[in-house]
Amino acid sequence: IPAPPHRAAEAARIAERISQTRSVDQFSAFARQYSATPSRDQGGRLPWTPVEQLPPAIQPLIMALAPGEVTAPLPIPGGIALFQLRDIEETGRPRREYSAIDYAAYYIPGGRSPEALARAAEIRTQVDRCDDLYGVAKGQPEQVLSRVTKAPAEIPQDIAxxxxxxxPGEVSTALTGSDGRTLVFLMLCSRTAAVNQEADRDQVVGALRQNQLQGYSDQLLEQLRADARISRQ
Incomplete structure (x- = not known):
């Protein structure tokens, strides 16, 4: 729910009322009426999402809900967010923890104007990965593009x-910045799993040890050659 300063009190009252609902249909109606995100057209419905991909601060709130229940209003930059748990699916896969999220944000003037949305749609046809955005931003001020790698807990809530x-490689244009004056073309570059990070560290340590042992071996071989006495018959 958008909550600019002049509407903050009204948005808080609406959010409190929505948080009391236990009906999926009623929550969907509220989303279509008040939500500022593209999911409003689907009644706020989001795709199935592994819980570990949610912002760390939100994970325990979602896990504490029963199907149909709604979180308390959550303040985010420029607005208020609410989540309704619709269903839970047990996959049997081990839960993955992420140590870092790499993402890029390209800022398009015009907020959610038709021109800005058309420009975002055009850029989407030109990029397959985050590195492609450097070509889009070439020749423009440095601040139009940011590329960030952060721990999940450090990412602003609305972006997270x-x-x-x-x-990875997918895009969201649900957010705006600069008090609605810019459209945020947000692209996920990659997620680094914590186990992968540990494995990478072990690989580096192993490689250093191997290099060290190889150095000792070379030194020993040179010493043996120097000490060897060769006689010819």
Missing amino acids: IELAKLD
């Missing part, structure tokens, strides 16, 4: 919520 919906 959108990233949770994405796979």
